[in-house]
Amino acid sequence: MLGVERPNPQWRLVDDNTAGKSLPSRFASGMPIGQHGSWDRSTPSGYKVNFILFANGMPSGDPEDVLTGFLDANGSARGRPVGVAIGGDGELWTCLWTEREMCQKVLVYQMVMAGRDR
Known part of the structure; x- marks a missing residue:
């Protein structure tokens, strides 16, 4: 798995052959x-x-880091990305778990990077 001998339990992998067509060409x-x-x-x-x-x-x-900022300046978690998927229009869907709210939220981000084409 990704060049490591043992899987890292923090990794959650998503593979979708159809969604890649709508991502920025780099991705x-x-x-x-x-x-x-x-x-x-x-x-x-x-x-x-x-x-x-x-x-x-x-x-x-x-x-390559595409979504960060889940830790505050003190190193406390604002939330944890517990699942990811690629939407049909090139969105990055991230399921977020937060301890404070004890619930899950779905965050949607467009994978359009500065200086990179779509």
Whole structure:
């Protein structure tokens, strides 16, 4: 899995062959990875959504951060991305779990990056 010997339990993978056609061309072949974050580390890790590009059906290059900001300045989680999907119009759908509200929210982001074409 993505060049590691053991799967990282923070990773949640989404693969949708039809949605990639509506993504910015840079992201037409790959998948988002939701890292829901660590709760048992002195220094938090995860708490973001990456996108990993694929070439010939295999991961190609390092994951790229596409959605961050889930940790505040003190390192406390504002929410945890617990699932990701690509919508039919190129949106990045992220299911967000927040401890304070004890509920899930679905956040929708357009994957249009500055300086990159759609």
